Amino acid sequence: MGSDVVKELFNLGRPPLLAAPMAGITDDAYRRIIASTGVDLTFTQMVSAEGLSRGTRKSMAMLEEGRGLSPWAVQLFGGRPQTMAKAAALAEDAGYQLVDINMGCPVPKVYKKGAGAALLEDVDRAFAVAQAVVSATSLPVSAKLRLGPTVDNATAFAIVPGLRELGFAFITVHARYSDQGYYQPADWEMLSALKRHLGDFRIVGNGDVLAPEDGSRMLAETGVDGIMVGRGMLGNPWIFSALRTELSGAGELPRPTPRQRVELIRKHLRLMVDVAGERVAIRDFRKHLVWYLRAFPGAASLRERAVKVKKVGEVEEILEEYVAKAEDGGED
Ligand SMILES: Cc1cc2nc3c(=O)[nH]c(=O)nc-3n(C[C@H](O)[C@H](O)[C@H](O)COP(=O)(O)O)c2cc1C
DSSP: OHHHHHHHHTOSSSOOEEEOOOTTTSSHHHHHHHHTTTOSBOEEEEEEHHHHHHTOHHHHHHHHTTTTOSSOEEEEEOSOHHHHHHHHHHHHHHTOSEEEEEEOOOOHHHHTTTOTTHHHHOHHHHHHHHHHHHHHOSSOEEEEEEEESBTTBOTHHHHHHHHHHTTOSEEEEEEEEGGGTTTSOOOHHHHHHHHHHHTTSOEEEESOOOSHHHHHHHHHHHOOSEEEESGGGTTOTTHHHHHHHHHHTOSSOOOOOHHHHHHHHHHHHHHHHHHHOHHHHHHHHHHHHHHHHHTSTTOHHHHHHHTTOOSHHHHHHHHHHHHHHHHHTOOO
């Protein structure tokens, strides 16, 4: 059953659009928001396999995020094959349709456990984890990795062919090295070389698709089979509908009106409040609000207020002022 989900994903008549798993961002609410703006596949934030195998409240709650979305995909991180196997089996029991393995996160708390980007340095361990997950579940399995630990060590060229042999459904390549963080330019030339190296094995490209035209450029320059957007969706869930139009070559990109934007932003906040209650939701929503306002010209003073909001009512006031300013065409 599960593999049909992947077949469908790559048979849309255009490359699929994926939202990058992002800790602290692709939670239940934001995934529902982007599901309504044209994304084809979203993942949970990375979920700790150790946390799941111990049944911690935080990990078990994350596993519930996005229930009802289709395809429903989880991203797991862990460095121990047996723990990852157990977590994958739990995900299958929970009803998931796809399991993704994080092989690229350089954050110390992940890396120190032999997980995430540590797997790019320890290719044998990467294969052991991959093999254990594939054996533990009948679901399709994917992985998301960087090009390698450092520029002179592009281990993705060894790892991805091995994952293909293990029957992985597809691989997402974030076209940076582990020591590059997020702000060096992504290396699309290496992404293109890796895609050529892999022939017709499905590769999803990730890194620096920040605007719709970057999507067509990435496809033309690298030949990847799908596109994953990370930072480009912050404050801009509409990027997925714009990318759809861009890739179809159907002319004018959609431009939601200020009022339409604000409606979606309100919905985002409502979903967060439903899950976490006003106090916690507002704390977590502030960053989104700042991103939303960044995308709007002339909203500098509103952004200053946005970082301090404590109540839904204050957000409402900011949004109403935004609409008034934007409809006026006013700048700060
Ligand atoms: C705040 C933040 C959180 C992230 N969390 C994850 C994560 O949980 N799992 C993962 O595989 N990558 C994670 N990433 C990496 C992104 O998925 C993506 O690979 C990266 O941002 C590059 O894509 P972009 O250039 O489109 O932003 C994160 C990145 C950021 C900035």
